[in-house]
């Protein structure tokens with residue numbers, strides 16, 4: 689009986705752990721585009737001024753907001769803000785070179 693119980697426990701643990709480790713591997717392989725701007729694209733406020741920025745994953749990129757409230761605005765028109773981020777990033781690159 690005891691051996692059976694161990695076997696069941698082992699199967700349970702394996703069924704829980706295997707999908708989890710698979711998921712972790714997927715997340716590592718997936719490359720997120722980093723958010724390089726120093727400001728919140730929604731409010732225009734400097735990131736980190738009001739505490740830690742709120743990090744959000746949208747499709748293949750990482751986005752940082754000054755606060756969680758800005759996520760609501762982002763979700764209303766994500767495409768518009770993605771465009772804004774890309775424009776701001778392009779500008780920042782030009783300024784550097």
Ligand SMILES: [Zn+2]
Pocket residue numbers: 728730731753754755756757758
């Ligand atoms: Zn905000």
